[in-house]
Amino acid sequence: MCDEHTVQDNEEFLKSSGDLSRRGFTVLSAAMLAACATPPANAQEIVEAEVKVQTPDGVADCYFVHPAGGKHPAIIVWPDILGLRTGFRIMGKRLAQSGYSVLVVNPYYRKAQAPVTAEGASFQDPATRAVLMPLYQSLTPATNRTDAVAFVKFLDSQKSVDTKRKIGTTGYCMGGPMTMRTAAAVPDRIGAGGSFHGGGLATKNADSPHLLVPTMKASYLIAIADNDDKSDPAAKTTLREAFDAAKLPAEIEVYTGAMHGWCAIDSAVYNEASAEKAWSRMLALFETALA
Numbered sequence: 001m002c003d004e005h006t007v008q009d010n011e012e013f014l015k016s017s018g019d020l021s022r023r024g025f026t027v028l029s030a031a032m033l034a035a036c037a038t039p040p041a042n043a044q045e046i047v048e049a050e051v052k053v054q055t056p057d058g059v060a061d062c063y064f065v066h067p068a069g070g071k072h073p074a075i076i077v078w079p080d081i082l083g084l085r086t087g088f089r090i091m092g093k094r095l096a097q098s099g100y101s102v103l104v105v106n107p108y109y110r111k112a113q114a115p116v117t118a119e120g121a122s123f124q125d126p127a128t129r130a131v132l133m134p135l136y137q138s139l140t141p142a143t144n145r146t147d148a149v150a151f152v153k154f155l156d157s158q159k160s161v162d163t164k165r166k167i168g169t170t171g172y173c174m175g176g177p178m179t180m181r182t183a184a185a186v187p188d189r190i191g192a193g194g195s196f197h198g199g200g201l202a203t204k205n206a207d208s209p210h211l212l213v214p215t216m217k218a219s220y221l222i223a224i225a226d227n228d229d230k231s232d233p234a235a236k237t238t239l240r241e242a243f244d245a246a247k248l249p250a251e252i253e254v255y256t257g258a259m260h261g262w263c264a265i266d267s268a269v270y271n272e273a274s275a276e277k278a279w280s281r282m283l284a285l286f287e288t289a290l291a
Contacts, residue, residue: 040097044099046065046097051064051154054150055150057147060147060150061084062103063084063088065102066160067099072160073099073165073166073168074101074102075100075102075170076105076155076168077102077169078107078172078179080174082116082132083114085119087266091104101158105147107175166218167191170194173196173261174198176201180195180216183217191218192221192285194220196278197263198224202232217248218289222250223263226254226257257274
């Protein structure tokens with residue numbers, strides 16, 4: 001999870017690599033972001049829309065994108081702490097071009113519609129953190145679960161979704177734990193999950209996400225940032241033991257040299273090589289687990 005230590009780590013990394021001014025505090029245009037997301041080979045024609053999803057707590061504004069024809073496995077994307085924005089719409093579109101019906105959600109809909117920060121905002125900025133932290137703190141494991149059920153219900157009602165196939169879910173930063181709560185909330189529908197630099201997946205708290213693994217039926221990809229692993233090296237072992245005990249397939253890897261946030265294309269510490277590796281591993285998981 002993004003916190004003051006993550007900010008300090010990332011700032012030190014950017015200074016040492018000479019990238020602080022180039023990516024850290026520059027507003028990236030939609031065109032620049034799109035250039036970071038390489039379309040897949042044989043990319044499918046897609047249809048995209050801003051949609052409203054009814055939940056027990058209100059109406060969630062989300063982005064829904066899917067191939068123009070046919071029925072496809074569905075994917076729920078939980079964004080990082082900056083929420084639903086241009087960068088994640090582009091990532092969702094790229095996933096849809098690979099043959100998936102993708103719902104990128106606004107987890108903050110109870111408090112604000114997306115986007116909740118200005119284009120190009122960075123968590124490194126204290127003013128941005130002052131906006132985001134109360135929104136983040138308004139979310140709970142309970143809200144994650146009820147939202148997950150609502151999002152699955154929405155997807156299963158869409159003509160572009162193949163309900164005979166399992167649903168996948170991905171999460172970035174704070175979204176990592178949300179994928180695990182999703183998999184536990186709707187185990188008969190969620191067949192695969194991917195956590196990318198997810199924070200707090202294995203804690204000592206009674207509501208730690210790793211304790212939900214026995215109730216899941218999903219195969220997993222857990223891609224861990226180098227600095228996250230250094231701050232909590234035991235987490236990967238705890239996760240490995242939990243998935244092994246549940247006899248669920250899980251690829252758990254520390255991405256050496258990749259800092260917290262490296263997969264989001266608008267992140268100050270975006271690492272293209274490592275992000276592309278994680279993306280390819282995600283597609284490989286979905287191809288087998290959602291078959």
